[in-house]
Amino acid sequence: MFRIVEKPIEVGAIVTEAFRPDCGAVATFVGTTRIDESSGASVKYLEYEAYRPMADRKLEEIGAEIRDRWEVGEVRIVHRLGRVDPGEPSVVIVVAAPRRGPAFEASRYAIERIKEIVPIWKREIWSDGYVWVGSQVDTRSPV
């Protein structure tokens, strides 16, 4: 199950719906928005945008890559778009596998691949402007 949503992610349901009798391990990775501070200003929230449907397809590709590499029963990835407030989940990855090794490894692989190939971008909204993460482009006033 691969989904891009524009509302809060219901982490619990995404995890429990991955439970299966043929899987003895369910690894969950939750990425949450982290707030950095500098020079008296702070990040108010993050805002995500995506190139769809390419982003949706890339999430599915990651799922296929995982199935090529590990024995897994279920892969679920949900990524949120729009405004995400501090400490809220922006991405949830759940991998159910017969054994814990592949579950852990595949969930780590999924988040690393999301950061490599899925066309999603975030900007930090600061009190004095915004910054595109990963690009040297911002509107914050110089210190």
Added chain:
Amino acid sequence: MSKVTVLFFGAAADQAGARQIEVPVGDRAKLAEIWPVLTDMHPGLAPLRDTLAFAVNGEYARMEDAVSAGDEVAVLPPVSGG
């Protein structure tokens, strides 16, 4: 004249001052030929060149790949999901 649609995302949309434009494209054009047209129209894009990736019709593309009339070209800054 035939055209392609060009989509800008993230920092590239900021630098272009646009999210979607149409640009003319010749017969047997390559993606590389689109870039100078984009920077002529939106000079703010030029400094981003080395950081950008491109997609044609929703799949990553290289500069030597072909583009033809009606294609959708996307200008993609470094992704930062997660």
